[in-house]
Amino acid sequence: MAVSTTPTTGGNARPARRPRGEGQWALGHREPLNPNERTKKDDNPLNVRARIENIYAHRGFDSIDPADLRGRFRWWGLYTQRKAGIDGGRTAVLEPEELEDKYFMLRVRVDGGQLSLAQLRVIADISERYGRGSADITDRQNIQLHWIRVEDVPAIWKALEDVGLSTTEACGDCPRVVMGSPVAGVSAAEVIDPTPAIDEIVERFIGDPAYSNLPRKFKSSISWLADMPYEVNDISFLGVVHPEHGPGFDLWVGGGLSTNPMLARRLGVWVPLAELADVWEGVVGIFRDYGYRRLRHRARLKFLVNDWGVEKFREVLEKEYLGRALLDGPAPELPEKPIDHIGVHAQADGNRYVGAAPVVGRTSGEQLRKLADVVEAHGSGRVRLTAYQKLLVLDIAPEKVDSLVSGLREIGLESFPSVWRRSTMACTGIEYCKLAIVETKARGQQLVERLEQRLGDLAGEDISIHINGCPNACARTQIADIGLKGQLVMGPEGKQVEGFQVHLGGGLGMAEGQKAGFGRKLRGLKTTADELPEYVERLTRRYLAGRTDGERFADWVVRVEEDELR
Numbered sequence: 001m002a003v004s005t006t007p008t009t010g011g012n013a014r015p016a017r018r019p020r021g022e023g024q025w026a027l028g029h030r031e032p033l034n035p036n037e038r039t040k041k042d043d044n045p046l047n048v049r050a051r052i053e054n055i056y057a058h059r060g061f062d063s064i065d066p067a068d069l070r071g072r073f074r075w076w077g078l079y080t081q082r083k084a085g086i087d088g089g090r091t092a093v094l095e096p097e098e099l100e101d102k103y104f105m106l107r108v109r110v111d112g113g114q115l116s117l118a119q120l121r122v123i124a125d126i127s128e129r130y131g132r133g134s135a136d137i138t139d140r141q142n143i144q145l146h147w148i149r150v151e152d153v154p155a156i157w158k159a160l161e162d163v164g165l166s167t168t169e170a171c172g173d174c175p176r177v178v179m180g181s182p183v184a185g186v187s188a189a190e191v192i193d194p195t196p197a198i199d200e201i202v203e204r205f206i207g208d209p210a211y212s213n214l215p216r217k218f219k220s221s222i223s224w225l226a227d228m229p230y231e232v233n234d235i236s237f238l239g240v241v242h243p244e245h246g247p248g249f250d251l252w253v254g255g256g257l258s259t260n261p262m263l264a265r266r267l268g269v270w271v272p273l274a275e276l277a278d279v280w281e282g283v284v285g286i287f288r289d290y291g292y293r294r295l296r297h298r299a300r301l302k303f304l305v306n307d308w309g310v311e312k313f314r315e316v317l318e319k320e321y322l323g324r325a326l327l328d329g330p331a332p333e334l335p336e337k338p339i340d341h342i343g344v345h346a347q348a349d350g351n352r353y354v355g356a357a358p359v360v361g362r363t364s365g366e367q368l369r370k371l372a373d374v375v376e377a378h379g380s381g382r383v384r385l386t387a388y389q390k391l392l393v394l395d396i397a398p399e400k401v402d403s404l405v406s407g408l409r410e411i412g413l414e415s416f417p418s419v420w421r422r423s424t425m426a427c428t429g430i431e432y433c434k435l436a437i438v439e440t441k442a443r444g445q446q447l448v449e450r451l452e453q454r455l456g457d458l459a460g461e462d463i464s465i466h467i468n469g470c471p472n473a474c475a476r477t478q479i480a481d482i483g484l485k486g487q488l489v490m491g492p493e494g495k496q497v498e499g500f501q502v503h504l505g506g507g508l509g510m511a512e513g514q515k516a517g518f519g520r521k522l523r524g525l526k527t528t529a530d531e532l533p534e535y536v537e538r539l540t541r542r543y544l545a546g547r548t549d550g551e552r553f554a555d556w557v558v559r560v561e562e563d564e565l566r
Helices: 036-044 046-061 070-074 117-130 150-162 196-205 273-290 301-308 310-322 363-377 398-410 439-456 533-544 553-561
Strands: 006-009 013-015 078-082 100-108 114-116 134-137 142-148 175-180 220-224 235-242 246-255 265-271 343-346 352-356 362-364 382-385 392-396 424-426 465-468 483-492 496-504 521-528
Touching: 006 150, 036 265, 046 070, 046 150, 078 142, 078 175, 100 150, 117 134, 117 142, 117 150, 117 363, 117 382, 175 196, 196 220, 196 273, 196 352, 196 363, 220 273, 235 265, 235 273, 246 273, 246 392, 246 496, 265 310, 273 301, 273 310, 301 310, 301 398, 343 439, 352 398, 362 363, 363 382, 424 439, 439 465, 439 533, 483 533, 521 533, 533 553
Parallel strands: 175 220, 220 235, 424 465, 465 483
Antiparallel strands: 006 013, 078 100, 100 142, 114 382, 134 142, 134 362, 235 246, 246 265, 343 352, 352 392, 382 392, 483 496, 496 521
16 A cells, blocks of 8 residues: 655655544554543542542541542542632632632432432431532432532441442543433333333443543433433433334434534434443443543544544444444434423323422422422322423322422422523532632522513423533533523623623424524623623513514524624
8 A cells, every 4th residue: 555755855755644643542542641541540530439438538638639639539429619709710720729629519420310218318418417508409410519528428428328329420531420311110101111221321330440431421311201401412312113123212422512512413223222231331332442532622422423423433333342233213203392391290100290490400408308308298209300400209199299289389399480490500600610600500590580570480481591600511501592601701890790601592302393403602792690680581572572473482593683682
């Protein structure tokens, strides 16, 4: 085979420079390594648990090795939280040790969003005993606690593990929580309950050193219903009926948001329930072996899928990791309307489930403890978390629904919320997060209250608002009707203040006729945090006054002139 040459002075020729490797292990590219890869190479992050239990919990925060503190701790759900009083203008300026407090955020895995009352009570107790009452429901179906001391972590782990919960690989470059439908196993519309596959994946692979060193985080979703944001995960399985082989799952790969958003792509295959775990393992294996490790900002699976395309990805999956061909499959059928499960709904067994909304996912140990009491008093033993920072109570007898709804309302959980409370999410924000630039949770609560006062419920409308404290899109900024990315903006007095870049009209393909797409960014469209409620109110009034019959907010945004959106 001829070798390409590049002419040089003097008429000599030399071989062309080989393209720089992307750190793909399968191609022999293991150098150079970025700092994160060096940390993982030096010691498998799972090993840090022993040091936490045997050294750091006894000697305290100041004894923690920096490589463990800012790296390997994440594999056990631990991030140092932001030191109070540091404004957003200093987020990108200060060193990590200057930003961080001597307390931790602790993320508890809730795979499939499924919690028993015993588990809920333990989380509530940990929150009140060790976390100053803090607790947030995330849009990944996790519970996040704050103010955790390293001295208390072993006791917390024991309490969680005694009821079947863990923080194993809740963060880090590894398989994160496996998301699932909050109505799996009870929905009248569900044909196959995929919970056994979720359980199998967690049992076989979570905490396995073979998959604990991935190029970046790996996000999974498995649901028969289109009630998960399946297009923004590294891997998603969505229910579908094959015309010959019956019910199974459609496979999507390569989704992710952050600063370079991409939507997942259908591989075009049909996977039976019994093979979900094996196919999941194959996709994770491809990511581990072929994922880009040289540059951290290109290390998510979405970049590999984008470069390879679905045909090559499927070929490698079948030939190198499964050793067999997968069946071609049809695209899934989507529901008439998006599903969020809020309100009262019939289960397949004749009971009811009730979905309720805290405000922007913010809850507390006290509220979770009271929730367990209310649920138990109404004859249920199960609570589920959603991918939209909400929660569900299952197995309620029809005659007890009204009493449950009232009981939830008394503890601050609303089963018939306004559109604003129902459809507003917010990430952790500057209160605790070292990456954040602006406050989010409190701003979100204030925004919901203001819109309810000025615009009312707007029953029947669906306008989602996602508030993020930085560009990383933990609250899925780009796929909201109104996405708000935190940044510093120029205030009315000529000084930088907290504010947001505005994204408009984003969304996913969650129902018939909906097309997934990222929000429209208009040049210079920003708002200060103080002016945010007024801006959203003005924008909403323009939409309500100018839309055509049945026109969705996202479609109106695309149609109107830019001046209407400012």
